[in-house]
Amino acid sequence: MYYVSMKSHNIGENLATEQYLMNNKKFDEPLLLFYYEEPCIIVGRNQNTQEEINQKYVQEHNIRVTRRLSGGGAVYQDLGNLCFSFVVDSNSEEFGDFKSFTKPIVDALHKMGATTAEVSGRNDILVDGKKFSGNAMYTRNGKTFSHGTLMLNVDLDVVTHALNVPEDKIASKGIKSVRSRVTNLRPYLDKEYQDIDVPTFRDILLKELFNVDDLADIKDREVKVTDDDQKEIDKLYEQYYNNWDWVYGKSPEFTVKKRQHFDYGTIDARLNVDDGKINNIKFYGDFFEPEDVSALADKLTGVKYDRDDLASALADVNLAKYFVGISKEQLVDLLA
Structure with a gap:
């Protein structure tokens, strides 16, 4: 040996x-x-x-x-x-x-x-x-x-x-x-x-x-x-x-459900991830949205399902247009 x-x-x-x-x-x-x-x-x-x-x-x-x-x-x-x-x-x-x-x-x-x-x-x-x-x-x-x-x-x-x-x-x-x-x-x-x-x-x-x-x-x-x-x-x-x-x-395709209640409402996010990247995401809940949240979902599609990449994708987003009273950090914590 x-x-x-x-x-x-x-x-x-x-x-x-x-x-x-x-x-x-x-x-x-x-x-x-x-x-x-x-x-x-x-x-x-x-x-x-x-x-x-x-x-x-x-x-x-x-x-x-x-x-x-x-x-x-x-x-x-x-x-x-x-x-x-x-x-x-x-x-x-x-x-x-x-x-x-x-x-x-x-x-x-x-x-x-x-x-x-x-x-x-x-x-x-x-x-x-x-x-x-x-x-x-x-x-x-x-x-x-x-x-x-x-x-x-x-x-x-x-x-x-x-x-x-x-x-x-x-x-x-x-x-x-x-x-x-x-x-x-x-x-x-x-x-x-x-x-x-x-x-x-x-x-x-x-x-x-x-x-x-x-x-x-x-x-x-x-x-x-x-x-x-x-x-x-x-x-x-x-x-x-x-x-x-x-x-x-290399992770297999998977789905994630993330739900949390905030002071300004509840977000229920459903994600489908394939090859480590988000290929579909939908937001549900009783939150207040001045603009259609589907535009935010489109922006996150194709992003690596990783905390840092999610934060980077949201860096130039005015999140108040989609979730009133909920910060970017709170959203990243929820999703990641």
């Missing part, structure tokens, strides 16, 4: 590296990758991004959002989470057999004191019945990667808010995440591991997985990313993980 310890804390860059190594490098043994990121949300390949995130909270807290190649549900990560990924020939493991991929990790955690850690359901790892790891899989061109999370010391309060979609009615064909009880792993480890940080956790797992006492003993197993490799990785990053069309525009 070979391994890579990624230096970047940008989830997009790390996913691009994973994709590049899988598709462009040949290894005669499996490849193990470890990486950890600054606050981010990663939605599954077939999910509706807007449906999975609390967009206002995400923007206010500078949480990066991206989409991965693999399926499954949305996850929140921060610097208290460690990601692992195994890259193998696709004929060496049955697709969907998460237990085989995660067994070495679970065995290592048992040695660290988390003796109740176990693979459960389709793709989760639990400890004392609570989830601390979700896993997803992707196969292409004869290679498969299975990647997962290990919540060592994640800010669980942020998880609740960032993935806690407001209770507006959203109907889409996207695959929805299943909310389950989550926990951090650190409290379940032996006393000597109670205060470890993520880099230390990573190094302990590396030594356990390679059955060595010193990482110097496996330096010949470490894969280095060259400057030429990095140029290609940067291209993938821009093509996918830092690309609005990939992250939001």
Whole structure:
């Protein structure tokens, strides 16, 4: 087995590296990758991004959002989470057999004191019945990667808010995440591991997985990313993980109903969004409109369904012509 310890804390860059190594490098043994990121949300390949995130909270807290190649549900990560990924020939493991991929990790955690850690359901790892790891899989061109999370010391309060979609009615064909009880792993480890940080956790797992006492003993197993490799990785990053069309525009068509009562009346907005852009919007309610609100709807048609883009589209609009007593900020808050 070979391994890579990624230096970047940008989830997009790390996913691009994973994709590049899988598709462009040949290894005669499996490849193990470890990486950890600054606050981010990663939605599954077939999910509706807007449906999975609390967009206002995400923007206010500078949480990066991206989409991965693999399926499954949305996850929140921060610097208290460690990601692992195994890259193998696709004929060496049955697709969907998460237990085989995660067994070495679970065995290592048992040695660290988390003796109740176990693979459960389709793709989760639990400890004392609570989830601390979700896993997803992707196969292409004869290679498969299975990647997962290990919540060592994640800010669980942020998880609740960032993935806690407001209770507006959203109907889409996207695959929805299943909310389950989550926990951090650190409290379940032996006393000597109670205060470890993520880099230390990573190094302990590396030594356990390679059955060595010193990482110097496996330096010949470490894969280095060259400057030429990095140029290609940067291209993938821009093509996918830092690309609005990939992250939001790939969301399935969906409809949104947004309704709120203001001092000057109620607005009931119905939106249809496709490829991440508004293709139809209608306003209902008992608000006062000096001019026909359909003109405003026409102005918003074709706009990206994103808070900043909605605000820009309304920047030169005299909103009082359509909604008396309701500000642009209030309307953007309602729609977004």
